[in-house]
Amino acid sequence: MAGNSRRQGAIRKSGTKKGAVVGSGGQRRKALEGKGPTPKAEDRPGHKAHRAANAAKTREQARQKKADRPELIAGRNPVVEALRADVPGTALYVALNIDIDDRVNEAVRLAGDKGISILEIPREELDRKTNRAMHQxxxxxxxxxEYAHPDDLMDTARNSGSAPLFVALDGVTDPRNLGAVIRSAAAFGAQGVLLPERRSAGMTAVAWRTSAGTAAKLPIAVATNLTRQLRAWASEGLMVVGLDADGTVDIDALDLAADPLVIVLGSEGRGLSxxxxxxxxxxxxxPMAAGVESLNASVAAGVLLAEVARRRRVAGRV
Structure with a gap:
């Protein structure tokens, strides 16, 4: 067989030694340079993990950009209520040729007293700024x-002289529900509201409008991990109570309403995770009448918070 040095009469020429040589890819100047360890999948261009990581990064940048934009509270009553509640407005937009009434006059007066810029713009521009909301x-x-840290809520409760009462939202994505919950929480003596970082409504103009300005008076915090934060509060002596249509305890049997408490509300559809x-x-x-579906999250929150507030008054813990 040609090239087989073991066959009879075969002669091996010098410099033609077969087999592996030292190193690989050549030697000295011809040697290939190593590229180091294989990068992670998400760091390798073209890999599906790399594309997924880039898409997630783009979504996060878009979310952050949207969060950094100013919001517009639209409507005569919401604007007046927000100004009365000292919501930190930066500009009041008034449509040209608007029909003036007492609410418009009060909004302009309050904005002027607070040093807020008053700008007259065409109605079409105001339509665009408010995403065609009913701005009147x-x-x-x-x-x-500006969201608070969960620790700030505990500091607020300690300084209030009352037993801590917080409301935590688990996946509530409707900003109108968020605003209504904040309004109820403020009305019934809660010291703060806790939101998860993801899969939750934020303080948009719609939430501002529904809260009627109470969001400016009640600290609202964001937790990176809602479950971990609830456990941390539980370790500090707070009772964690979830509001659920299939709850194991009737509201009438809630004996610890006067103690430190966290009320957790589930999402509008699937409830608590x-x-x-x-x-x-x-x-x-x-408890509800037979044949009635479960209450809206914000309505249910108002019912439970009102009952907690009543029991605290009776127990003298307010």
């Missing part, structure tokens, strides 16, 4: 909402 010729621009439900010390239901 008035729009109040507010800066991006599994991990949050497992973290709760108890799940509470509100």
């Amino acid at each position: 010729g008035l729009g109040l621009q507010v800066p991006p909402f 599994r991990l949050v439900r497992e973290t709760c010390d108890a799940t509470v239901s509100i």
